[in-house]
Amino acid sequence: MILRILQKWIMTSTQNQTLLQFFQSPPIGAIFTSEEMEALRPLNVAAKHYPPHTVISHQGDVEQRLFIINSGWACSYRDLNNGDRQIIDFPLKGDVVGVVASPGPSTDSLASTTEISIFEMSRTAVGKAFGRSPWLAQFILSAVARQSSIVIEHLTNAGRRNALVRTAHLLLEMDARLSTFGESTQQGFDCPLTQQELADALGLTAIHVNRTLRDLREHNLVSFRSGFVEFLDKPRLINMIGFDKEFLGFRVFSSSP
Amino acid sequence: MILRILQKWIMTSTQNQTLLQFFQSPPIGAIFTSEEMEALRPLNVAAKHYPPHTVISHQGDVEQRLFIINSGWACSYRDLNNGDRQIIDFPLKGDVVGVVASPGPSTDSLASTTEISIFEMSRTAVGKAFGRSPWLAQFILSAVARQSSIVIEHLTNAGRRNALVRTAHLLLEMDARLSTFGESTQQGFDCPLTQQELADALGLTAIHVNRTLRDLREHNLVSFRSGFVEFLDKPRLINMIGFDKEFLGFRVFSSSP
C-alpha cells in the first residue's frame, strides 16, 4: 500500500515520472521497492529537451552532471588545441554520459546531434542515492562499464583497423545499438551523421570517409546515402570484417529483491 | 570501541588487511566507519601475486572479477582475430580493472607486465557491498570514471595525433600517473615496456615506434633507452605537444561522514 502511494507520489511529482517510466521500460525493466523509489526522489531529475547541434556540457565545466539519453542522437567529443576534435561516441537512448573522476573539470563535451530528450541530474546526488538504491548503483555501474566497453571498441578501431573495416564496424555498431530499442529495421537505420562527424569519430578525414563509403557501396556491403544506412549484405559484411557485438553487453539488469 | 574491535578483526582476518591498508594509504586516504569496515568483509579479497607476462584474466571469461593493482605494471588489451592486438591501458598502482557490463563474457584481457601484486574480488560481491559502504561505491565509481577518462585519452591519441605527439603523450601520461605514488622522479621513470608493447598501445608498428623514439631523442625531448624514460626537457615537451594531465583526475576521494 505504502509502495502504491509512494509510486503515485513520485509519478506525479517533478520530472522523476519520466525517468521512472524509462527505468521500467524494456529492455531495462527495473522493479523498484518503496525504499528505492524514495531514493530516487532527491535526484531531482530534469527531463530536458534540446534542438539539434546544441552543446549540452562543455569540457572544462566544473559542475558535474550525469546524463541519460531518452531519445535522439547525441555526440560526446574532445576538442584539441589545434582545432581538431575526436568524437568519443554517439550516445543513444539508454546511454549514460558524464560520469567523470572526482572533483575537477569534465574532460569531454556533450552535444546534441538531432533533437534530443535527455535526463539530467547531479552527479553527487546520484552518488548519495547509491546507499539507498542498490539497483541504481548497479544500473549506473553497468551503464558506465558498457560505455567504457564501447570506447574501448572505438580505440581498437582507431588503433588497429584500416579505414574500410573501421567504418563498417562503426555502422554495424550503431545498427546493433539502435536495434535494442527497435530503432533499426532489417534493411538498416536512419543516420543523422555527416561524413565529417563520421571522420571525427573514426580518426579519418571526411574525404577519406567519403571514398571508404563508396568502396563499401561498390562492394555491395553497405550503402550510406541521404541519411539512411542500408545494409546490402549484412552477413557477408559481418563475416568480412569480423564484427562481434559482444562488447555491447546484454543490458540485462537485475531488479532488486 | 566496537570500531576498534572490528578494525582488529578485519586487520587480522584474511587478505582484507592489505586492501584496508591500501585504501587508507595516501593519496587515497579513506576513513572508514565501523559499518563500512563490516561491508568490506564479504568482499573476500584475494591479494594475489603474479610473475611477469602472465595472463590474469582472458577475454571471453565469464566469471567476473574486479582487480585493483597494488604494485607493478599490468597491461589490459584486446586480441583481434587477425592476430593483431590493441593495448587499452597499462594499469598501475591504484587502478581498478575489470568492471564490465552485466552478465556476459569479459571483452578484454588483463596480463602482468612486470611482477605484480593485485587485489581480486568478485564483481557481484562489490555490487552488493555498495549499499553498505557509500565510500566504496564512490571509490569504484570514481576509479572506473578515471579509467574511462584514460581510455578516452588513448582514443584521442590514436585518432587525431601523429606518431611523435602520440608517443610523447603516452610517456608523459605514464610519468604523471607514476608520480602520484612517487614512482617517478624528476629525471624520469623506469619503464618495463618493449617497443612492441608501446606500438600495440599506440596503434603503430614497433619499427615506427623505434624511429619515433629516435626522433624524440634527437630533438632532446625524451630518451627511452634500456628500460628508463629520461625527460631531457620536460617543459618544452609538454608545451610542444600540448599535454594536459587534467584527464587523469585529482584522485581526491571524500571519506564517509
Next chain:
DNA sequence: CGCAGACTTGAAGATTATCAACCACCGTGG
C-alpha cells in the same frame, strides 16, 4: 535565383607500414 552546407572526385604529397637485413645483449649448455 543564388547561396551555403554537404558530398564527390582527381592529383600530389606526407605519414606510416612492410620487407629484409643486421646488431647487441643475455642466459644457456657444451
Next chain:
DNA sequence: CCACGGTGGTTGATAATCTTCAAGTCTGCG
C-alpha cells in the same frame, strides 16, 4: 670459455594508406 639461440632494438629501401589541396557537383532553402 665460447658458440648458440632468442629476444629486442636499429636501419634502409620500397609500398600502401591516408591526407592535403583544389576544384567541382548536388541539394535544400530563403
